[in-house]
Amino acid sequence: MSKKLRIGIAGCGNIADNHFQAYNSVSDVEVVGVCDVDLGRAEQFAAERNIPHAAGSVAGLLDLDIDIISVCTPHPTHEQVVVEAAQRGVHILCEKPIAISSDSARRMTAAAKEAGVKLGVLFQRRFWPAAQKLRDAIDDGRIGQPILGSCSILLHRDSAYYGSAAWRGTWETDGGGVLMTQGIHYIDLLQWYMGDVIEASAQIRTLVFKDEIEVEDVAVATLSFASGAVATVTATTGADPSLGARVHVIGSRGASASVSEFPEGAEGVCDLWAIPGEADHVDLFDKGLGTNIPIAQINAELMPFHRLQVADFVSAVLNDSEPAVTGEEALKSLEIIAAIYESARLGKPVQPRYSSTAATEGAAVVGQRA
Structure with a gap:
């Protein structure tokens, strides 16, 4: 390679450091920026890790001419970040769950496919x-x-x-x-x-x-x-x-x-x-039985497997291959959970909507019990 892939991280909450550390362990990449709706938090996150740029919006992060964005924002914001990144031609590695509705997840996978970019979703325990x-x-x-x-x-x-x-x-x-x-x-x-x-x-x-x-x-x-x-x-x-x-x-x-x-x-x-x-x-x-483990320690213990999945995704981008867990693959567990919630709401068995042809207008948000 003549240059390193430029990486941006969207969202500076608990899991963002796992992504930063994972990219830091992979050759041929460089984390060049982060963003958060709380600009001060993004600036602090960047300063503590010697990341060159901090932004207060996804658009500002994408303006840094990044190649890959890691989506570490709250669940319901995933679609907005993924679609915006895809439209800018940026490959996307998204934290689980891919979204909180199957319709949202389908729009995300469609946007990535239309733009010709990779969409991977973090399920590091597969590694x-x-x-x-x-x-x-x-x-x-x-x-x-x-x-x-x-x-x-x-x-x-x-x-x-x-x-x-x-x-x-x-x-x-x-x-x-x-x-x-x-x-x-x-x-x-x-x-x-x-x-x-x-x-x-x-x-x-x-x-x-x-x-x-x-x-x-x-x-x-x-x-x-x-x-x-x-x-x-x-x-x-x-x-x-x-x-x-x-x-x-x-x-x-x-x-x-x-x-x-x-x-x-x-x-x-x-x-x-x-x-x-x-x-x-x-x-x-x-x-x-031991004692309960703090969330920060749980995330830290999972770091080696974040590294493996991040390395897999970088390899997929460099070699134009499929990542281990694609957006379509991540949709399956979301569909199962959607069916579980709908079954509990209706009091009867429910079929997951795996096929895009099964999608209907007005589908409920996953977990909606109204």
Whole structure:
């Protein structure tokens, strides 16, 4: 290369530093600017990291002639940033969830496709070696066709977490609760292993933080897959202490394996590997339950996998290839969560809207329960 790719980061909240550190570890790129609606915060973020420029708007960041923008803004603003960047010919790496409505996400993917730019979405847990080991065991037939799965998300958040930002805990601005903000990572893994979901049946509740948030802090769902397989999802932010998260898959040959994250933010491990001739297991709680991990520490622990996904995205831009998690791929977990919320609202099974031809006018925002 004759020059480095120029990187901009939109939004200077908690996760932005992970993006900065990840780009800093990749050759052939340089973070040249950041932006935030709070210009003072952008200026402080830039000064602390020796980033040359800080702006108070996405337009100001795009004016720096950047090649890639990382979108680290609150969920409902993702569409505006992505579309604006695409129209300026800038490649986009967006934090999860891609959006809070499937229609919004479709507009984002369409804008990127029309502009001929890459759109990737952060699901860094796919880059755990353990997560890829399980995917490989499905692909090479050692597990067989997945027939039964489970996804358990038993995490801890407190009142201070929900009160730390005005957009947290509302349907309009957060898009949902434990499923949308935390659980989407593990639902993404579940569908990556088991395939397309064709039906969801669910119940959601707000039981722990009922005086503080609108969105769910408890959820239970059953999912049916196009293959005929079924799976369950259980999720809460009310566990104290946090018990981490686990995705388990059983195959048609009787073999099974699971990937678990405990404590939250730790690298995932294959805690159960029940495959003939390879059987192994790990006791996640052999050193006790421990204590709840601060959000900043969780983000820091995930840094190595942010680095891997950022490096993958940079490579996709340089080599004109597809990133590991495209906008279309990220839409799948969003569609599943949308179906879960709609099923809970209607009290009956709901089909996810995977196909763009299934989109109808006036589709509800994900999580809307009016």
